Amino acid sequence: MQPDLTQELLELVRLTATSLPADVEQTIAAARDKEDAGSVARSVLDTILQNVQMAREHSTPICQDTGTPIFYVDIPAGWSTREFRRQIEAAVAEATRRVYLRPNAVNSLTGKNTGNNLGDEYFPTVHFHEVDGDTVTVRLMLKGGGSENVSTQYKLPDTRLHAGRDLEGVYKVVMDAVYQAQGKGCAPGFLGVGIGGDRGSSFYAAKEALWRTLDEPNPDPELDALERRITEDANKLGIGPMGLGGKTTVMATRIKAIHRLPACYFVSIAYMCWAYRRHTMIYRNGQVEYK
Amino acid sequence: MREITIPIADETIRSLKAGDTVALTGVMMTGRDAVHKWLMDTFINKTRQPQGDDLEVYEAIKKILDHGVLYHCGPVVSGIDTGDYKFVAAGPTTSIREEPYEAAVIKHFNIKGVIGKGGMGPNTLKACQEAPAVYFHAVGGAASLIAQSVQRVLGVYKLEFGVPEAMWVIEVKAFPVIVTMDSHGNSLHKSVLESSQARYRELIGA
Numbered sequence: 001m002q003p004d005l006t007q008e009l010l011e012l013v014r015l016t017a018t019s020l021p022a023d024v025e026q027t028i029a030a031a032r033d034k035e036d037a038g039s040v041a042r043s044v045l046d047t048i049l050q051n052v053q054m055a056r057e058h059s060t061p062i063c064q065d066t067g068t069p070i071f072y073v074d075i076p077a078g079w080s081t082r083e084f085r086r087q088i089e090a091a092v093a094e095a096t097r098r099v100y101l102r103p104n105a106v107n108s109l110t111g112k113n114t115g116n117n118l119g120d121e122y123f124p125t126v127h128f129h130e131v132d133g134d135t136v137t138v139r140l141m142l143k144g145g146g147s148e149n150v151s152t153q154y155k156l157p158d159t160r161l162h163a164g165r166d167l168e169g170v171y172k173v174v175m176d177a178v179y180q181a182q183g184k185g186c187a188p189g190f191l192g193v194g195i196g197g198d199r200g201s202s203f204y205a206a207k208e209a210l211w212r213t214l215d216e217p218n219p220d221p222e223l224d225a226l227e228r229r230i231t232e233d234a235n236k237l238g239i240g241p242m243g244l245g246g247k248t249t250v251m252a253t254r255i256k257a258i259h260r261l262p263a264c265y266f267v268s269i270a271y272m273c274w275a276y277r278r279h280t281m282i283y284r285n286g287q288v289e290y291k
Numbered sequence: 292m293r294e295i296t297i298p299i300a301d302e303t304i305r306s307l308k309a310g311d312t313v314a315l316t317g318v319m320m321t322g323r324d325a326v327h328k329w330l331m332d333t334f335i336n337k338t339r340q341p342q343g344d345d346l347e348v349y350e351a352i353k354k355i356l357d358h359g360v361l362y363h364c365g366p367v368v369s370g371i372d373t374g375d376y377k378f379v380a381a382g383p384t385t386s387i388r389e390e391p392y393e394a395a396v397i398k399h400f401n402i403k404g405v406i407g408k409g410g411m412g413p414n415t416l417k418a419c420q421e422a423p424a425v426y427f428h429a430v431g432g433a434a435s436l437i438a439q440s441v442q443r444v445l446g447v448y449k450l451e452f453g454v455p456e457a458m459w460v461i462e463v464k465a466f467p468v469i470v471t472m473d474s475h476g477n478s479l480h481k482s483v484l485e486s487s488q489a490r491y492r493e494l495i496g497a
Contacts, residue, residue: 040310040469040479044430047467051436055380063432064367064380099379102367103454111325113453115371146385146409146431161495172495179491182484184385184409186431233494237487242408242431244471245483275432 002079008288009091009138012281013069015290016140017061017100020052023214024276028052031188031241031248041246045188048241048274059100063186063275066101067144069117069124070207074137081128092117092124104145135284139211142277143270147189150181153202156265165265167226170195170255177269178234178250183243185271191230191253192270196260206270209256211278218255227253241274294465298358299403304423307470309477313427314465315404318445319360320352323384325456326449327392335395348448348458355460356400360427363389363407365455367434368444376444378461380434383408386426394418410471410480419474426472428479440466 032045055062069092073084093116095101105119106112117124131137154173156165161176163169174193181187194206218224230253240246251274260266280291295303297317307313322330332339334349341349367380386393386407393405394414403424405411408431419425429437441461448458471479 043312047430047433047436051430051433054439055435058435060435060438061367061380062434064365064382064434064438065384066367099367099369102365102380106453111452113455115453149385149388175491175495179487182409182480182487183431184387186408236494237490239483239487242428243410243483244428244469244479245486273432 002083003286004087005084005136005283006087006090006094008281008283009088010094012138012140012279012290013091013095014059014098014100016142016277016279017066017095018059019056019279020062020275021278024274025049025052027214027251028188028274031251034247035241039246040244041240041248044241044244044246061100061102062277063144063273064102065144065146066104067142067148068104069101070141070143071124071126072129072139072141072211073126074129074131074135076134076136077130077132079136084128085126088124088126089118135282138281138283140279140281141207141210143207144273144275147185147271147273150177150185151203151206151269151271152177152180153199153266153268156267167222170267171226171230173267174230174253174269175233177271178239179237181271182239183241186273186275187239187243188241188248188251188274190251190272190276191234192272193253193255194266194268194270195255195257197258197266197268198261198264199266201258202266202268203270205256205258206268209254210270210272210276212254214252220257223255223257227255292467297360297404299360300358301403301423304403304425304474307425307473308475309470309473309479311470313468313470315360315427315468316464316466317360318355318460318462319362319406320355321362321364321366321457321459321461323363323365323456324388325452326458327389327396329449329452330396330399331392335399352448352458353400356402358401358403360404360406361396361402363405364459366438366459368454368459371454376447376459378438378441378444378459381438381441382432382434383429385409386411390415397422397424406466406468410478416472416476416478416481419472420476423474425470425474427468428471429466429468437466440464
């Protein structure tokens, strides 16, 4: 019998909304130290770090835009995805009632907010994946609207940017995206880049890329080098925290390449704000662990 | 850090320069996408007839916004069911979405300060010179911290727009902001855009 994991999922939501992952906090702290004393950039990062501690301590949302809850669920063979989704929805609705989440599901045609963060099969977004063994792994990412608004997709070749269908072309369009975003995605941010796919899967890959932790290199050495080059060069733009000038604009770049159609070469940039909220729940034999 | 109380006098606005850090105290109001569209359509362009409590709300907010401050924010608020409202998380939303409306709204209501993040465009910058008014940048995502500066929620209008989009009237104390667009045509956003453009062109060899 499939267990009821609603309470465990509720805790995953609370953790993700209120407790910034340790690797992200450390990266922001390192960026803060690089900024000049007395600069606007340093004071912005100080405020951010203060807020992160306060949110964790009081169990309040790190950012008021708790975004789209995006769940990636690895389940054993035989589990019901419909039942699992029901439990996820119950957890999300309860988390909203407890104000860990802001009600964010708005009917696009009527403008009406559903009030409980439930809205059609896309909200919350749940991706299921069947795996071997008996361990359930649930990854939750909260992705806010500000970062979504500066996320974008290019098709190569791009005439305006003189970008061809190669990694040099990818570099050029990603740099353009960072330049256009300025501070509007709540810089300093992180870049998830998807290469290939169709219009939909390309963005999916870009968001998936964001799951690699900040200390893991890209297994492909060419992509690893490109990730580092993009991050370094993005910072040379001097856009800085909140776009008010500074040394750090992008804290890390993560690239995932998938197959594409011959006619299409999409490059999707999933811009992630500094409030990079992601946590994992692992359930096995009645035991639950959170990372 | 300059301490400024709301309502704000024109001379105080004129004395502020881009880059100044300010702590705001007093009563202000939130308003974002739905509110700007509603104000524009119903009271400025008048493409839609006032309905329901529109006129009543208009009269009430006129008083708050005159020499007042509008905050681009969709907060997380507890006590929705009981009416005992408390701001739990209240950082700014990206202001540029309101650029089509803001200059007209500033002038219509005699607003002195707009709080948000990411800055606004040339029309708003011009309106700031004329009104006079300033754009105050709050730190994006400093939601729990900013919520602490909210002493009380005095009320809410148009809750039917949804919690994030309603007009929340709040009393704040020492709300920390940075002036990034002043009433003299200076914009930190414009200067960062220009300098980043130069470096961008260098990097891609344009």
